[in-house]
Amino acid sequence: MILLIRSSFQASYFLVQGSRFMENKTTTDSATDSGLSLESVRESLISQEDTIVFSLIERAQFPFNSPAYDPLSSPALCGSLLEYIVKETEIIRAKVGRYTSPEEHPFFPNDLPLPLTPPHNYPQVLHPAAAFININDIIWKMYFDQFLPLFTAEGDDGNYGSTAECDLKCLQALSRRIHYGKFVAEVKFRDAAQDYGPAIRAQDKDTLMKLLTFESVEEMVKKRVEQKAMVFGQEVSLDDKGDTGKYKVDPSLVSRLYGEWVMPLTKLVQVEYLLRRLD
Numbered sequence: 291m292i293l294l295i296r297s298s299f300q301a302s303y304f305l306v307q308g309s310r311f312m313e314n315k316t317t318t319d320s321a322t323d324s325g326l327s328l329e330s331v332r333e334s335l336i337s338q339e340d341t342i343v344f345s346l347i348e349r350a351q352f353p354f355n356s357p358a359y360d361p362l363s364s365p366a367l368c369g370s371l372l373e374y375i376v377k378e379t380e381i382i383r384a385k386v387g388r389y390t391s392p393e394e395h396p397f398f399p400n401d402l403p404l405p406l407t408p409p410h411n412y413p414q415v416l417h418p419a420a421a422f423i424n425i426n427d428i429i430w431k432m433y434f435d436q437f438l439p440l441f442t443a444e445g446d447d448g449n450y451g452s453t454a455e456c457d458l459k460c461l462q463a464l465s466r467r468i469h470y471g472k473f474v475a476e477v478k479f480r481d482a483a484q485d486y487g488p489a490i491r492a493q494d495k496d497t498l499m500k501l502l503t504f505e506s507v508e509e510m511v512k513k514r515v516e517q518k519a520m521v522f523g524q525e526v527s528l529d530d531k532g533d534t535g536k537y538k539v540d541p542s543l544v545s546r547l548y549g550e551w552v553m554p555l556t557k558l559v560q561v562e563y564l565l566r567r568l569d
């Protein structure tokens with residue numbers, strides 16, 4: 291189910307890793323004018339891989355630690371420790387305007403406070419309908435139900451706060467990457483409006499999915515993230531060989547995370563965005 295959110299934010303939906311896109315430009319006629327190109331959005335996806343791999347490595351130092359996800363017994367707090375940390379973090383982030391950035395999507399969008407900081411003039415790169423697409427409920431479920439049990443060891447070492455902080459970092463990195471599909475879709479639409487237009491008007495999800503899929507690129511992404519997990523997560527020893535051949539997180543699982551969840555969800559965001567692109 292796609293959550294539609296942020297109906298109250300109207301103007302500045304526009305984000306992007308600061309320097310990649312021109313600031314203070316309010317309209318864009320072509321991908322080139324806005325500094326947006328398939329190459330530049332793919333570069334951003336590649337650099338976000340580093341953040342995701344490092345956050346997984348950090349999380350993998352702790353076992354599953356299920357008490358971090360159990361309801362808290364304190365009457366003053368509802369939900370789990372993890373939920374409490376995510377909600378409170380999002381309240382602070384909302385106060386400093388993080389969710390006015392089109393790159394940022396809260397996991398608990400209801401009842402967030404308005405920003406206290408002056409508005410940032412993000413360039414208007416995306417169609418305004420982008421602000422209503424938030425699939426964090428799907429990302430949350432995927433991460434806790436499917437992925438986390440695969441890549442953490444069973445057990446409980448008592449480090450629940452640290453575990454929850456690491457989960458928060460993983461969730462934020464995955465959410466940013468997956469919702470970046472909005473930018474990928476925008477650039478693809480601008481580059482080939484004549485191909486996407488009829489499928490959008492027909493609201494034909496299957497054709498849109500076929501148009502935006504590049505299997506050879508997906509294979510490269512899977513190989514690259516596996517390689518990154520090997521390089522960033524290798525156990526280093528000062529003995530004769532240095533490289534022990536052990537990894538902090540199983541590289542094949544990182545590849546699987548991308549193949550089974552990250553890329554399919556990025557494509558889901560692309561389809562959802564394109565369906566609204568001509569509204």
Ligand SMILES: O=C(O)C(=O)C[C@]1(C(=O)O)C=C[C@@H](O)C=C1
Binds near residue numbers: 335
């Ligand atoms: O690079 C693209 O063209 C994308 O749409 C991004 C992405 C991905 O999520 O990495 C998604 C779909 C494509 O099939 C290939 C890669």
